[in-house]
Structures are given as C-alpha cells and as structure tokens.
Amino acid sequence: MAIVELKNVVKNYGGRKAQGPNAVDDFNLTTRDGEFVVLVGPSGCGKTTTMRMIAGLEDLSAGSIRIGGRDVSDVAPRDRDIAMVFQSYALYPHMTVFGNMAFALRLKKLPQAEIEKRVREAARMLDIEHLLERKPRALSGGQRQRVALGRAIVRQPQVFLMDEPLSNLDAKLRVETRAQIIKLHRSLGVTTFYVTHDQVEAMTMGQRIVVMLDGNVQQIATPHELYAQPVNTFVAGFIGTPSMNFLPATVGDDARSLQGEGYRFRAGDARAAGLAGKAGATVLVGVRPEHLKWCGSGDAQAANHLAGKVDVVEPLGSTTMVQVDVGGQRITAQLDSAIAVEMGQPIALTCAADVLHLFDAQTGQALGLPAQA
Amino acid sequence: MSPIATAALAKTAPPAPPRRRARSGPPTRRLMAPATLFLLAWMIVPLAMTLYYSVRHYNLMMPELRNFVGATNYKLLLTDPTFWHSLVNTLVLVMACLAITVALGLGLALLFNRTFPGRGVARTLAISPFFVMPVVTGLIWKNMLFHPVYGLLAWLARELGLAPFDWLAQQPMLSIVIMIAWEWTPFALLILLTGLQSLPEDQIEAARLDGAGRWQEFRHIVVPHLGQVLYVVVMLESIFFLTSFAEIYATTSGGPGTATTNLPYYIYQNAFFQYDIGLSSAAAVGAVVLANVFSFFLIRFVAGNLNAGSAR
Structure with a gap:
C-alpha cells in the first residue's frame, strides 16, 4: 500500500540521442493510497510502456517515479516491492502452482511455515487450492490467470501492476474475473495499476482512468467524469459503446x-x-x-x-x-x-x-x- | 444436355460413396516401407553380420581357417589388457569432452545471447569449428598448433621464454580432448543458444520482479528451461564422442603406446592391422553394449538431476 507518483515521465526508444516521437511524453500522476488506476488507450499509446517503467523493466528517459515517498527511478525491479501480472501470465512452466506462488517468498528466505500459510491463504481466496500440486501446462486459461494473480498476492507488495490480464480469456470468464479482481482489490486495498485497451474494462474497474493516445495523456478522471465530460473528441469517441456521434454545426x-x-x-x-x-x-x-x-x-x-x-x-x-x-x-x-x-x-x-x-x-x-x- | 439439366441432375444424384473411406486411413505400412527397408539394410544387416563374425574364427591372414568358435573371441577380448585400457580411454575421453563442451558451450551461449555490435559475425565465427572435418581438425592441431617446432603454441611458449611443449607426445589424451572439445563446443553452443532464445522474455521479467538476482534467475529459470536442450546435447555428444576416430587416426594413431587408443581405434587396429575380423567384431559388439549402458546411466543421471532441480 503506497502512493505512487509519476513526475514528468518520458520514454524515448531512440537511445542516448533522443530521436523520433516519445513513446510516453510528460506523464504526471499521483495516486491515492490504495487506488485502482486504469491506463487505457489504443495499442501503441504508451500505456504498457508506462507500466513497465513503474515496474522498472524499462528505464526512464526523463522524469522520476516515487513509490511510497521513495524515489525508485534508478532502483532495480527486484527492490521496488512491486508485483506484476503479465498478459501471458509468465508462469514458470517447470514449477508447480505452489512453486510458482512460493517462488518470490523463497527468494526472500521466509520461513517455510509462513510461505505455506501465505500460499494457502491466497489459493483459498482465488479458489485454486486443489490445483497447488499441478504444473501450469495442466491448467486452463482461467486457472492460469488466477495462479498469476495468486503469485502477485502472496508477495503482499506495495503496488500491483496488471498488464491486460484478461485479454486471453473468453468473454464470459473475462466478466467473472473482472469482478473477482475488483473484489480482491477492495479487500486487499493495494494500489493497483491496470492496463487495458478495452474501455468497458476500464470503466467498470477503474476508480480513476488515464486515457492515453500516442504517448500523451488525454484525460485523467473518474469513469463518470470521462463519460460526462470528455475533454476532447478522442476521449469522447473512445469511452462509451457505441461511440459518440459527431456532427459539424454552425x-x-x-x-x-x-x-x-x-x-x-x-x-x-x-x-x-x-x-x-x-x-x-x-x-x-x-x-x-x-x-x-x-x-x-x-x-x-x-x-x-x-x-x-x-x-x-x-x-x-x-x-x-x-x-x-x-x-x-x-x-x-x-x-x-x-x-x-x-x-x-x-x-x-x-x-x-x-x-x-x-x-x-x-x-x-x-x-x-x-x-x- | 442443357447446362440447367446437368445442374439439376448433379443436385438430385446421390452423393458418390466415399470409396477409400471404407478402409481405415491411408496405407501407412506401404508408405513407411521404404524407410524401414533402408533402415534394415543400413543398420540391422551390419549388426547381424558383426554378431555372426564375432562367433567365428575369421582372420584374413588365415583364410582357410573359418569355423564356428563360440565365445572364444570374447574370451580373448576380455583377457586383452589393451581392450580394457581402450575402454578406460573411451570413458575418460567421453566424460572429459562432455564436461568441457557443455560447460563452455553454456557459458558462450549465455554471452552470445546478449546484444553487442557484430554479434552476427561473432556467432558465425564461433560456430565455424563445427564445420571443419574431423581429419582436417586433427591435421590442423597436429601440424599448426601442437607441433613442438612449427606450432603456434610452441612459438607462443618461445616468445614467453618457455620451453616448447610436445603436446601430442607428453599429454596425448589431454591433446585429443582439447581437439575434440574445440570441434564440438560450437555444437553445444548452437543448440543451447537456440534454447536460450526460446526462453520467453516475460518469464525472466517475472522472476526479476519476484526478487531474483542474476544467479537465481539462471539457476531457477534458465537452467530448468534448458533442461530438454541440455539433454539433447549430452545425448548426441556422448554418441559422437563414443565413436571418435578420425582425430585420433590423424594425430596420435592411438599412441604413444596405447595412451589414446579408444574402443573404435582398438576395433580398427584389430580389423585392419591384425586382420582379425572375428576379434574386432567381438569388440564392436562390446562397443554397442557399452554405448547402451552408458546412455542408460547418462539418461538416468541427467533426467534425475533435472527433476530434482525443478522440484526444489
């Protein structure tokens, strides 16, 4: 649980000599403690890059990121106390579900009893207790997704990052899991960043939504504000299905x-x-x-x-x-x-x-x- | 007939019964027959002939003496100290080359998996020793590198003010191991590198976020991922190392004495210097048994290690 601050964050893939357009340009955001923030936009808008910079998997070209008051701009991912759910889940295929969930705790050298307790508890929350001894390849997509969530939960990190965690699920499962993630967030109260290209997901899950286009933040607002007061035609057309009609008038x-x-x-x-x-x-x-x-x-x-x-x-x-x-x-x-x-x-x-x-x-x-x- | 009538007929006519469907599937056996026959001619016939010769007295110097002698050839073999020596040499050669090529190959694969300028060229160069023929390898090392007078290593030693070292005479087995490892490290590198490249980036990233350092990342993510590939490398290489011949033939000819006589070379000597086809056939059968025993234990060992590694 922590406040995450992004200040003038810029990402440019041009290398040392910045060239071409910035993948993420001047991103500013300060979350509240325990807030659920959704980054949404069409593909290539910089939402995933922004999340990867928070995770430390990408370097910042400029600006700074603070987590819980600590400047982590140059801190390695392993020392940021962040857990991430990947779009592909990125489960370790040679470990059992238990091994996957316990991996981070074992690296932290927690006592075995504590590891056991935390994994069981997370497994119970996600209803995957009966799968603990299985390998990821023996699981369905939805089960893998829950294991990926479980692996993040057991860490009890300061921040959750979720990169399109529902995009590989079928429509029905997606709606169920969406509700489950919201419930999890409300009960754990951990500051969460959630990336999606699906405006329905963004609207239903986010407490605050960041709409991005071409590396630029278009609007940061609550779902209701986005719907009622979009700041430009892009946001207006992006939020809401079917999208807004535009008519020129004198x-x-x-x-x-x-x-x-x-x-x-x-x-x-x-x-x-x-x-x-x-x-x-x-x-x-x-x-x-x-x-x-x-x-x-x-x-x-x-x-x-x-x-x-x-x-x-x-x-x-x-x-x-x-x-x-x-x-x-x-x-x-x-x-x-x-x-x-x-x-x-x-x-x-x-x-x-x-x-x-x-x-x-x-x-x-x-x-x-x-x-x- | 008008086109309309034809169309009408086509519509009303019952669908033709699927003629081939009645039989179950394609003619699998007939299609596989050429491959099976080829395999039979190539593998089974020579094996059967070897077995046959190994129980007969068959020496080209005594063509009139050709009769069934039972286990005599095997008895002679098991009492021949050279045979036992060659067996030990074979095992030393295989184990040493395996250890060196896998360790070096893995290290190089990890290095070549990183991005650096000129990586494409460097990779090609690193793999090139594998394309040099074994006899050529032997001759290059013997005459251009190991040679105590003209060799590069001798020149280096002299430049450093040391006495040149006659590698093939003083450290024959080590020299052979170096040559074969030089030739086969690229193979391990190549296979392990493709293995590394098939490791999904997000698994490494997930491990990094989970708090894994460089070593833990290697130990818990990279090595288990390479499990299958390592297995393939060890299997294929041990088969090739067990049959190493050309490098020995071109350099030491099994010597000095029997210092570098491995099982294939022992078989060759018996067949083509002593002309004792019977005895060398018995030795060849022994080599087949050894290969099987070796691979059996090796598979057990490797598989067991991998399972233990991933369970922990």
Missing part, C-alpha cells in the same frame, strides 16, 4: 443555437459559455447514441432535432441500434426496442439539451467544460 448569432444540414441543436446552459464569441463559426456537436430518442411528428418544433433516413437496423433485444443517414452523415441511435423502425423509412430524433457535447472543430478540444479542479 453556431447561430445568439451563440446558442447550432445548425447543420438535417439537424439543429440548442446548447444547454452548462455548455453555452463555450460558444461565446463563436457566432458563425463551425463546431462539432457530440451526442451519444443512448441519448437520442425517437421523436414523433408532433415534436417537429423541438429545440434539438435530427431528421434522416434509416439505413441499418440492428435489434439487440432490449434495445435497437439504428444507423441513420442525416444529411449524408451516418449517426447511430440506441432506441427502445418497442419502437418499430424499418430500413429506408424517414425518422426524426431528438435529445435533451444537457447531454450535448461541444468540441472545437479544429483542435477537437471540448468547449464550455466546467473549470477543472
């Missing part, structure tokens, strides 16, 4: 109304400030599919209104995913399955004013966000 003279071919919006009170002085300019309006509602012909006067033609209908049971062609642009709406829609039919949609997101058309930065604390 700002009206009142710096409030927004107009495009086949749709019109009126910015909510909260966001309107971002449009000040932008009259006549073009901005991007973001609206999530789940916030779009079917609107009968009577609502044609609604402040937020989109009219188009149904392109594709994907019934999912509880809801129906509808792709709509609005003035030549494809948007997705998640509608109540009770509403019957057919391909090719005209459709009108609306949404509440306070769910609209506004972004600068050039930079993609969000407009009218409340000042960050």
Whole structure:
C-alpha cells in the first residue's frame, strides 16, 4: 500500500540521442493510497510502456517515479516491492502452482511455515487450492490467470501492476474475473495499476482512468467524469459503446443555437459559455447514441432535432441500434426496442439539451467544460 | 444436355460413396516401407553380420581357417589388457569432452545471447569449428598448433621464454580432448543458444520482479528451461564422442603406446592391422553394449538431476 507518483515521465526508444516521437511524453500522476488506476488507450499509446517503467523493466528517459515517498527511478525491479501480472501470465512452466506462488517468498528466505500459510491463504481466496500440486501446462486459461494473480498476492507488495490480464480469456470468464479482481482489490486495498485497451474494462474497474493516445495523456478522471465530460473528441469517441456521434454545426448569432444540414441543436446552459464569441463559426456537436430518442411528428418544433433516413437496423433485444443517414452523415441511435423502425423509412430524433457535447472543430478540444479542479 | 439439366441432375444424384473411406486411413505400412527397408539394410544387416563374425574364427591372414568358435573371441577380448585400457580411454575421453563442451558451450551461449555490435559475425565465427572435418581438425592441431617446432603454441611458449611443449607426445589424451572439445563446443553452443532464445522474455521479467538476482534467475529459470536442450546435447555428444576416430587416426594413431587408443581405434587396429575380423567384431559388439549402458546411466543421471532441480 503506497502512493505512487509519476513526475514528468518520458520514454524515448531512440537511445542516448533522443530521436523520433516519445513513446510516453510528460506523464504526471499521483495516486491515492490504495487506488485502482486504469491506463487505457489504443495499442501503441504508451500505456504498457508506462507500466513497465513503474515496474522498472524499462528505464526512464526523463522524469522520476516515487513509490511510497521513495524515489525508485534508478532502483532495480527486484527492490521496488512491486508485483506484476503479465498478459501471458509468465508462469514458470517447470514449477508447480505452489512453486510458482512460493517462488518470490523463497527468494526472500521466509520461513517455510509462513510461505505455506501465505500460499494457502491466497489459493483459498482465488479458489485454486486443489490445483497447488499441478504444473501450469495442466491448467486452463482461467486457472492460469488466477495462479498469476495468486503469485502477485502472496508477495503482499506495495503496488500491483496488471498488464491486460484478461485479454486471453473468453468473454464470459473475462466478466467473472473482472469482478473477482475488483473484489480482491477492495479487500486487499493495494494500489493497483491496470492496463487495458478495452474501455468497458476500464470503466467498470477503474476508480480513476488515464486515457492515453500516442504517448500523451488525454484525460485523467473518474469513469463518470470521462463519460460526462470528455475533454476532447478522442476521449469522447473512445469511452462509451457505441461511440459518440459527431456532427459539424454552425453556431447561430445568439451563440446558442447550432445548425447543420438535417439537424439543429440548442446548447444547454452548462455548455453555452463555450460558444461565446463563436457566432458563425463551425463546431462539432457530440451526442451519444443512448441519448437520442425517437421523436414523433408532433415534436417537429423541438429545440434539438435530427431528421434522416434509416439505413441499418440492428435489434439487440432490449434495445435497437439504428444507423441513420442525416444529411449524408451516418449517426447511430440506441432506441427502445418497442419502437418499430424499418430500413429506408424517414425518422426524426431528438435529445435533451444537457447531454450535448461541444468540441472545437479544429483542435477537437471540448468547449464550455466546467473549470477543472 | 442443357447446362440447367446437368445442374439439376448433379443436385438430385446421390452423393458418390466415399470409396477409400471404407478402409481405415491411408496405407501407412506401404508408405513407411521404404524407410524401414533402408533402415534394415543400413543398420540391422551390419549388426547381424558383426554378431555372426564375432562367433567365428575369421582372420584374413588365415583364410582357410573359418569355423564356428563360440565365445572364444570374447574370451580373448576380455583377457586383452589393451581392450580394457581402450575402454578406460573411451570413458575418460567421453566424460572429459562432455564436461568441457557443455560447460563452455553454456557459458558462450549465455554471452552470445546478449546484444553487442557484430554479434552476427561473432556467432558465425564461433560456430565455424563445427564445420571443419574431423581429419582436417586433427591435421590442423597436429601440424599448426601442437607441433613442438612449427606450432603456434610452441612459438607462443618461445616468445614467453618457455620451453616448447610436445603436446601430442607428453599429454596425448589431454591433446585429443582439447581437439575434440574445440570441434564440438560450437555444437553445444548452437543448440543451447537456440534454447536460450526460446526462453520467453516475460518469464525472466517475472522472476526479476519476484526478487531474483542474476544467479537465481539462471539457476531457477534458465537452467530448468534448458533442461530438454541440455539433454539433447549430452545425448548426441556422448554418441559422437563414443565413436571418435578420425582425430585420433590423424594425430596420435592411438599412441604413444596405447595412451589414446579408444574402443573404435582398438576395433580398427584389430580389423585392419591384425586382420582379425572375428576379434574386432567381438569388440564392436562390446562397443554397442557399452554405448547402451552408458546412455542408460547418462539418461538416468541427467533426467534425475533435472527433476530434482525443478522440484526444489
């Protein structure tokens, strides 16, 4: 249990003469004690590199890392008191499950009774007691995954690092294990870094989420904040399934109304400030599919209104995913399955004013966000 | 017939019964026969002939005396001190060469597994002795390195103000061991290096995070991973070392005296100097038995060590 601080951390693979873009650029983060932090982003965004730098498996090109107040930037991995769960699990194939879990404790020269106690306890938590005498190759993927977790738990380290630990499991097992990891974290209370490319995993597990792209931190926020107040179009499009619709619109003279071919919006009170002085300019309006509602012909006067033609209908049971062609642009709406829609039919949609997101058309930065604390 | 009608016929016609399916699988035996016959001609026939000759009186100098003599050849063999000496020589040679090539090969493999400039060239050079033919190896070492007058080692000794050393005359067995180890260390290096390269990087990283130092990493992760590969190296090398011949033939000819006469050379001498095919056949049967006994114990030893190593 410890606070982890990353200060201006930079990684460049160019060697001594830094060249090319940085794999990780100016990463700053201070965790709370016992926090569960998720690093998320598309592949190649630097999330794994960041984690490996915390582990000490990669050197820092610049900046510093402190764990529990101690600067570990130049400390060897073995002396950082960190346990890591690898994507491939990296179990030692020639050792039994017990041997795998006990390896670190034996290297620490703990008394045999203590080792036995800790391994049994971790095995009980993970429900792998009956597998202790087996070799990793005799285990299923899910069991191996739990052994890898167990190997980390018995260490009782200051920090857990998990590098996409669920990516090799099938969908059902992934959901179960996800819940198990969350439960483990809540009961152990160890500061945890978790890397994933799956935004659902990030949203469900993280207490705080770091969204990365091309080595740069895009946003560090709680899951709710990420969803409600994404700072740019990348975060807005990355978080949430299906992803947010973006429509270019011209700002009206009142710096409030927004107009495009086949749709019109009126910015909510909260966001309107971002449009000040932008009259006549073009901005991007973001609206999530789940916030779009079917609107009968009577609502044609609604402040937020989109009219188009149904392109594709994907019934999912509880809801129906509808792709709509609005003035030549494809948007997705998640509608109540009770509403019957057919391909090719005209459709009108609306949404509440306070769910609209506004972004600068050039930079993609969000407009009218409340000042960050 | 119109294409439509053909299509209709094709659709309605019952599927042709799979003719070959009735038999179980492909004709395995017939396909394997050439390999089996080749093996038979190559291995079993000579072995059977050796066994046959070993119970007969068969000396090329006395062609008229060819009769069944039972165990006489074996009795002669077991009472021949040269045979026992050659047996000891064989074992010394095999064990010494095994120890040197495996230890040196492993050390070099660990070094060559690191990244350094010019690694590709260095690896190729390190492996090249293996491509030198045994007779050439013998001649190079005898005339260019060990030679007390023209040899490189003698020149070095003189430059250092020491008396040149006649390696093949004064330390014949050591010289043979050095030559064979020089030739076979690259083999161990090559196989162990591929073994090292198949070790997943994340296992090393996991061990490092688990608190393992360099030595523990080597002892608990690298060596167990190399287990199978080490086994292959030891097995193959012991088979080749048991049959070492060309290096001895080209340098010491088994001498001085019988100092470097190993079992293959003893068999050769009996067959092609004494012309006693019967006796050398008996010795050859002895060599086969030795090879089997040797490999049996070796396998036990290696396997047992590996299991003990990984269980701890």
